[in-house]
Amino acid sequence: MGKWLSRVNMPNDLKKMSIHELCELACEIRIFLMEKVSQSGGHLAPNLGVVELTIALHTIFNSPADKIIWDVGHQSYVHKILTGRKEQFDTLRQYKGLSGFPKRKESEHDVFDTGHSSTSISAALGMAHARDLLNEKHHVLAVIGDGAMSGGMAFEALNNAGDTGTNLIVVLNDNEMSISQNVGSMAAYLGRLRTDPKYFRLKEDAEEILKRIPAIGGKVLRSVERVKDALKFLLVPGMIFEELGFTYLGPVNGHQLDALLGVLQGAKKIKGPVLIHVLTKKGKGYEHAECKPDLFHGIGSFDPQNPPNPNTVSDIPSYTEVFSQVLTEAAKKDEKIVAITAAMPSGTGLDAFGREYPKRFFDVGIAEQHAVTFAAGLAARGFKPVVAIYSTFMQRAYDQVLHDVCIQNFPVLFALDRAGVVGEDGETHNGLFDISYLRHIPNLSILAPRDENMLQHAVVSGLSHQGPVALRYPRGKGTGIKTEQPSLLPWGKGENLRPGKDLAIIAVGTMVAAAQEAAEILEKRGLSVSVIDPIFIKPLDDELIIRAATEARYGIVTVEEHVLAGGFGSAVLELFEQNKLNHIPVRRLGVPDYFVEHGARAIVLEKLGLTSDYIVAACLEQVGVREKKLSWVQSVRE
Numbered sequence: 001m002g003k004w005l006s007r008v009n010m011p012n013d014l015k016k017m018s019i020h021e022l023c024e025l026a027c028e029i030r031i032f033l034m035e036k037v038s039q040s041g042g043h044l045a046p047n048l049g050v051v052e053l054t055i056a057l058h059t060i061f062n063s064p065a066d067k068i069i070w071d072v073g074h075q076s077y078v079h080k081i082l083t084g085r086k087e088q089f090d091t092l093r094q095y096k097g098l099s100g101f102p103k104r105k106e107s108e109h110d111v112f113d114t115g116h117s118s119t120s121i122s123a124a125l126g127m128a129h130a131r132d133l134l135n136e137k138h139h140v141l142a143v144i145g146d147g148a149m150s151g152g153m154a155f156e157a158l159n160n161a162g163d164t165g166t167n168l169i170v171v172l173n174d175n176e177m178s179i180s181q182n183v184g185s186m187a188a189y190l191g192r193l194r195t196d197p198k199y200f201r202l203k204e205d206a207e208e209i210l211k212r213i214p215a216i217g218g219k220v221l222r223s224v225e226r227v228k229d230a231l232k233f234l235l236v237p238g239m240i241f242e243e244l245g246f247t248y249l250g251p252v253n254g255h256q257l258d259a260l261l262g263v264l265q266g267a268k269k270i271k272g273p274v275l276i277h278v279l280t281k282k283g284k285g286y287e288h289a290e291c292k293p294d295l296f297h298g299i300g301s302f303d304p305q306n307p308p309n310p311n312t313v314s315d316i317p318s319y320t321e322v323f324s325q326v327l328t329e330a331a332k333k334d335e336k337i338v339a340i341t342a343a344m345p346s347g348t349g350l351d352a353f354g355r356e357y358p359k360r361f362f363d364v365g366i367a368e369q370h371a372v373t374f375a376a377g378l379a380a381r382g383f384k385p386v387v388a389i390y391s392t393f394m395q396r397a398y399d400q401v402l403h404d405v406c407i408q409n410f411p412v413l414f415a416l417d418r419a420g421v422v423g424e425d426g427e428t429h430n431g432l433f434d435i436s437y438l439r440h441i442p443n444l445s446i447l448a449p450r451d452e453n454m455l456q457h458a459v460v461s462g463l464s465h466q467g468p469v470a471l472r473y474p475r476g477k478g479t480g481i482k483t484e485q486p487s488l489l490p491w492g493k494g495e496n497l498r499p500g501k502d503l504a505i506i507a508v509g510t511m512v513a514a515a516q517e518a519a520e521i522l523e524k525r526g527l528s529v530s531v532i533d534p535i536f537i538k539p540l541d542d543e544l545i546i547r548a549a550t551e552a553r554y555g556i557v558t559v560e561e562h563v564l565a566g567g568f569g570s571a572v573l574e575l576f577e578q579n580k581l582n583h584i585p586v587r588r589l590g591v592p593d594y595f596v597e598h599g600a601r602a603i604v605l606e607k608l609g610l611t612s613d614y615i616v617a618a619c620l621e622q623v624g625v626r627e628k629k630l631s632w633v634q635s636v637r638e
Contacts, residue, residue: 060261174279389414493541542575
């Protein structure tokens with residue numbers, strides 16, 4: 001640990017340091033980040049880009065009395081380092097260790113949990129009004145990236161903040177926009193002018209004098225305002241924020257500490273909402289991350305001296321890669337297929353589609369609601385839109401799925417990547433709710449392929465269906481199974497993968513492999529167990545499931561990598577109730593009423609009881625063998 005970093009345990013320690021010392025501290029933090037994130041994995045490039053900005057914020061403001069909300073939270077590592085958690089960084093993103101996102105339960109300096117984008121200004125505005133209602137005097141800040149600013153919620157909050165006029169500071173961390181030196185210098189000059197109290201006094205005095213001129217004072221004032229606004233349109237790049245009611249400061253160099261300290265100190269003196277435009281370099285200080293910020297945005301463990309090659313082809317492709325390949329190939333045969341992403345072209349695999357069919361590919365920014373209704377508009381004119389969005393982010397577009405797509409029964413294919421437990425990103429990123437929030441919507445079909453081969457069939461089948469389809473598949477590599485030529489699936493039909501007469505395990509998607517392992521273990525114990533892959537969560541293969549359940553001597557066990565409430569097991573119970581089969585014993589395995597925390601996927605699944613060993617234990621209990629007490633719910637609560 002560096003000389004200066006070892007001396008910084010809390011934000012107050014920064015206030016004793018000189019500019020030179022703070023600059024050296026920034027260098028040491030970058031080295032620290034490289035060392036720790038290369039071992040644990042995490043969001044490296046975003047954090048390298050905000051080192052000076054975070055130091056400046058904690059030097060000028062007084063956390064936790066002053067409230068700092070980090071949008072998304074990808075860039076909160078430096079904040080954690082400076083607020084007493086540097087010694088815990090060896091546990092970053094590990095089970096029961098330090099979270100990769102702000103967590104209120106982790107520190108009083110984390111004043112709001114984040115993980116999804118475009119929420120910080122809304123949360124900050126709420127806190128600002130709470131401060132006012134409580135007659136408190138602290139500052140409230142939202143730190144938001146230029147990508148997150150593409151989300152509609154951010155602009156809703158800006159509009160509201162400008163209208164209410166309460167004291168609020170928004171820091172726009174812009175790591176994409178390129179502004180020339182001349183424009184930057186002029187804007188920086190105007191920013192310095194605005195922070196000078198003399199400017200505001202002169203402005204107010206001039207307005208008061210003009211208002212006092214009989215008859216013509218008001219007209220002159222309005223004319224002056226129009227001329228001033230016209231000049232600001234020409235000279236100030238932040239005019240849109242001014243029109244929304246903010247005082248715009250910047251752009252300021254986000255890696256120049258003296259400039260940052262000056263503008264932040266000035267912002268504290270301004271009444272009403274303020275927006276500070278900060279220009280940063282994503283991946284700053286590590287050449288590979290600067291050149292390939294997307295690759296190092298979120299990355300696993302790696303060797304800093306020999307960074308990963310994004311073009312390396314694995315022997316076993318990921319589910320995302322398989323989806324991408326099949327969709328791109330299908331688009332060759334059907335010009336009506338178009339693809340849409342919400343600022344995640346590489347994460348969803350649609351970057352390959354975009355290179356092949358640039359006119360049929362649409363990246364709409366971080367705007368999931370817009371993406372879905374945009375797709376509905378395309379479908380209304382005869383196209384076949386594929387909307388690829390992570391399961392956790394599709395939650396944001398629920399109303400659009402229901403109202404704009406499903407009511408009109410448009411043939412939109414929703415590719416729900418990262419369904420299930422995602423691992424180290426934790427609660428905000430786990431895709432554990434999609435079955436529940438989609439299954440009850442009329443007209444919508446839901447498929448959950450068990451492996452990459454079935455995923456191929458599911459993609460082409462979904463594209464051929466005359467109605468909306470949701471396709472959920474997990475993060476990471478496939479099973480390594482040999483893939484076939486994609487073909488259409490019998491719609492609404494599942495498969496009996498293993499016959500048995502004592503018990504039936506009905507497993508969804510990723511849990512099919514664990515169910516098959518469990519069945520093999522149980523066979524050695526003398527139990528004949530069938531394994532059913534329903535493939536379709538909706539519509540259910542009623543005939544297959546009812547037959548398997550009625551033929552099984554001890555009933556069924558359902559297994560899903562999803563919450564139990566409203567999930568697949570609930571659908572089976574509803575099926576049995578409708579067919580007066582309530583006498584059939586049913587045991588449901590899945591995620592209890594609990595937000596699943598971060599940790600390696602294998603560890604999390606073990607804690608949730610979603611492994612072959614726990615399935616075996618559940619089946620033994622189902623048939624009355626109690627030599628091992630099942631404790632999968634207890635393990636979650638330990």
